[in-house]
Amino acid sequence: MCVVDGKRMFGTYFRVGFYGSKFGDLDEQEFVYKEPAITKLAEISHRLEGFYGERFGEDQVEVIKDSNPVDKCKLDPNKAFVQITYVEPYFDTYEMKDRITYFDKNYNLRRFVYCTPFTLDGRAHGDLHEQFKRKTILTTSHAFPYIKTRINIIHKEEIISMPIEVAIEDMQKKTQELAFATHQDPADAKMLQMVLQGSVGTTVNQGPLEVAQVFLSEIPSDPKLYRHHNKLRLCFKDFTKRCEDALRKNKSLIGPDQKEYQRELERNYHRLKEALQPLINRKIPQLYKPVLQVTSHSKRTA
Numbered sequence: 001m002c003v004v005d006g007k008r009m010f011g012t013y014f015r016v017g018f019y020g021s022k023f024g025d026l027d028e029q030e031f032v033y034k035e036p037a038i039t040k041l042a043e044i045s046h047r048l049e050g051f052y053g054e055r056f057g058e059d060q061v062e063v064i065k066d067s068n069p070v071d072k073c074k075l076d077p078n079k080a081f082v083q084i085t086y087v088e089p090y091f092d093t094y095e096m097k098d099r100i101t102y103f104d105k106n107y108n109l110r111r112f113v114y115c116t117p118f119t120l121d122g123r124a125h126g127d128l129h130e131q132f133k134r135k136t137i138l139t140t141s142h143a144f145p146y147i148k149t150r151i152n153i154i155h156k157e158e159i160i161s162m163p164i165e166v167a168i169e170d171m172q173k174k175t176q177e178l179a180f181a182t183h184q185d186p187a188d189a190k191m192l193q194m195v196l197q198g199s200v201g202t203t204v205n206q207g208p209l210e211v212a213q214v215f216l217s218e219i220p221s222d223p224k225l226y227r228h229h230n231k232l233r234l235c236f237k238d239f240t241k242r243c244e245d246a247l248r249k250n251k252s253l254i255g256p257d258q259k260e261y262q263r264e265l266e267r268n269y270h271r272l273k274e275a276l277q278p279l280i281n282r283k284i285p286q287l288y289k290p291v292l293q294v295t296s297h298s299k300r301t302a
Helices: 006-011 021-026 040-057 163-183 189-201 208-216 223-253 256-280 285-301
Strands: 010-018 030-035 062-066 079-087 109-118 132-144 148-159
Touching: 006 132, 010 040, 010 109, 021 223, 030 040, 030 132, 040 079, 040 163, 079 163, 109 189, 132 163, 148 163, 163 189, 163 223, 189 256, 208 223, 223 256
Parallel strands: 062 079
Antiparallel strands: 010 030, 010 079, 030 148, 079 109, 109 132, 132 148
16 A cells, blocks of 8 residues: 555544634634544535534534634624634654654644744735744644544644744755655655656746745844854755755656656756855854854863
8 A cells, every 4th residue: 555644544634613602612612623534624624514504504604714813803793613724743853753653653643733824914925035934733632543533622832933934944845855755665756756846947936046045145134043044054955965866866767758858857956056056155154153263262272
């Protein structure tokens, strides 16, 4: 059986919030629902809308289609509202060391996460330099798998990512996708080429080069952003190395009919690398001064 990720084996999770006096004790309660593997958002929305529509009347139930925080004052008090959001299991970095297999990543789950993009002027999406992200981490009262398919949410935590942090996460994700596609066993040439095209293709909107040009063209004026700037720079170094590995792997997989396509990918990669070089090779002097001072002081002492 081909397994793409753990959700395909063990289940899919959704956050469901209920709003409106028609729900009685359920009003303003939130749950995580466990659904059969690869259940789509539209499926659970249709099911819950139908279920509560039968109880309250079809025209009395409305599904909130975004994942933004709900302001009850703006809702029709005579209607019942259901908000449904796709969520994923959430693990801290230290937890990932122990959660290695698909089973590990889908057992004893109490924390889930979903992300909501936003800009400061209220739009969901904007240009790279104005794109923020709200990461909402939910904790349930019990762990999945559980005897029930829905569990109360007892704690909610929000983390706001600045535009440069969003860019760092996006580049880390692209790099991970490249690494996964490169080392997949058995190899999947179509998947590898799709990821490569998305990484080095010249027509990709808000692609890697644009990200670098927006965030790495100038050293930030705010010293608080120095470390983010440096982290993104190192992300790009890792990204270009992974692109090179992926191209080498693809070359070993293709037949004679795809040699020209391979050459085109390689040309795009070299153009991208050349354009990135001046942006990712420039270090912020202020980040390295303390290290140099300590080193020189040690030498004088010695």
